[in-house]
Amino acid sequence: MNKEGVTIIQDSKFNEVLMSVKVLITLKKETVTLANVYTQLLGDRSIQYPTKKAMTQAMDLMYGLKFGSRSYSVGKHQVIELTLKGINEKFVDLSLHQSYLDFMKEVFMNPLINENTVKEAIKVVRQNMKRSQESPNTYAIYKAFELAGKDQSFGINMLGYEDDLNLISVADVAAFHQEILKEASTLFYMIGEVEPLAVDFSRPIDSTSVTKTHIESIFEFETHNAPQSELIQVYETDIHPHHPLYYPYLIFLAILGQSASSYLFQNIREKNSLSYSIYASQLIYDSLFYISTSIAPENETIVLDLIKAQFKLIAEDTLDLNSAKQYVINRIEATSESASQSLGFEFRNHTLNLNDKPSDVVASFEKVTEAEVKAVLDHIKDPFTFVYRGQNNEEN
Missing domain, CATH: 3.30.830.10 (Metalloenzyme, LuxS/M16 peptidase-like)
Known part of the structure; x- marks a missing residue:
């Protein structure tokens, strides 16, 4: 820029x-x-x-x-x-x-x-x-x-x-x-395949978009007339894009809930058939991530317990780091094949005050160790939980 x-x-x-x-x-x-x-x-x-x-x-x-x-x-x-x-x-x-x-x-x-x-x-x-x-x-x-x-x-x-x-x-x-x-x-x-043009209506960004969000660990719910409940948990962390654990943090999220082999998908959806969908997603500008799932109302308590258990399993297990790395690296490498994703990557750089190339990001992911991924757990606070309960929940 x-x-x-x-x-x-x-x-x-x-x-x-x-x-x-x-x-x-x-x-x-x-x-x-x-x-x-x-x-x-x-x-x-x-x-x-x-x-x-x-x-x-x-x-x-x-x-x-x-x-x-x-x-x-x-x-x-x-x-x-x-x-x-x-x-x-x-x-x-x-x-x-x-x-x-x-x-x-x-x-x-x-x-x-x-x-x-x-x-x-x-x-x-x-x-x-x-x-x-x-x-x-x-x-x-x-x-x-x-x-x-x-x-x-x-x-x-x-x-x-x-x-x-x-x-x-x-x-x-x-x-x-x-x-x-x-x-x-x-x-x-x-x-x-373009040559530079004279643009006379632009104005550079004067600060990064990163902000710090504070989350209280409390439970809220609403009820609605539907056969299933929506469960959302929001987690605060002090890991931001300039933090030394940032890339291990992204690998951690992939392992937790961003692919078909993730802990949330395998242990809650596949093995126990307790959710219709479940995933984890990061909000990199806010130092937050959240877990979202759709469940039968009667399974609310057990699903909450199982989500909590996945963090402990990640701390104790030998992790399939290579699969997680390949998952995130494939997504980064695909950036250069899409014009819109390439522009999005540059915009990410500008709003995060970075000067990365996709190859730099790939190299950073490749260096991540299992110990670093597990160290991420010490930077995650207890979540805020919101349940949009289906009306056939026995507690309604």
Whole structure:
């Protein structure tokens, strides 16, 4: 990334060109819903392309250009991302890459903000909220994070809040847009067989996205009308991406619950048939990981006991370190075969203040020892537990 916040990855193996603008703002409960509405509005219409038809025609003229927007969080930041994918200009006699950049700039700098576009964006955000509530597992994960991370970035619901959604006005969105243009870190990425282009709307990131989250070891539950329960456990650790045990920590998580040979999968799902699915996932920006599983309500206690037992087994067993290493290394090596994953890897570097190459990460994994993996256990605190209990639980 240069000092203006621009990253160009020249790679001839990709026939398509991928461009991405990633806007980083401080993740706040007060603005997360507004930012989601703004994200939905971006790319829908612009001043130059004031109708959906005009937008579609513009993309069709660029050989079926694909464009999208989304919002998500990385630690203390909310990311508003615009992504554009099109064919390489070497296949046609046109300056397509500059046209792509011009289109991206127009959409980002000049979105059409009026009563109709804001109303439509609010409708989409509301539908996304509703869909999450209709999925028990999705609802349980968001609820667990909200309860475990109360008053912290981690606890902010990235889908937004209904009460705030009802209050958003055209003036709010317009003011938010101006604030983005004036202050927000705006990173620009391009990958493919490309030459550098002059980007005049980027702004470099001014801090890493890493934050520290504190989790209380307590138990919470809600009931719902369903035949199964969703169980979420959130674990705090002091291991962050610059910690000496970071790579052993990632190997530990693979061994615990990230593959078909993991302890959680084998000992809870396969051997005992106690869960429909079970896995462990890390949140690297927050120094957390969580375990998620779907179970029969009557199996809640035994599953909680078995999850706890897996940590003890990892401490005592001779670990299949080679399989775990190969699992994570395969995922890293696959990064270079995907344009979007390659850009994601660079974004990871920038938001974590790292300068890694995939080969560096692979080398770090290869050096991990069993003793280091077991040492990770001393850095994990007791979890926060949330159960979204099915109604046929005997305790209801």
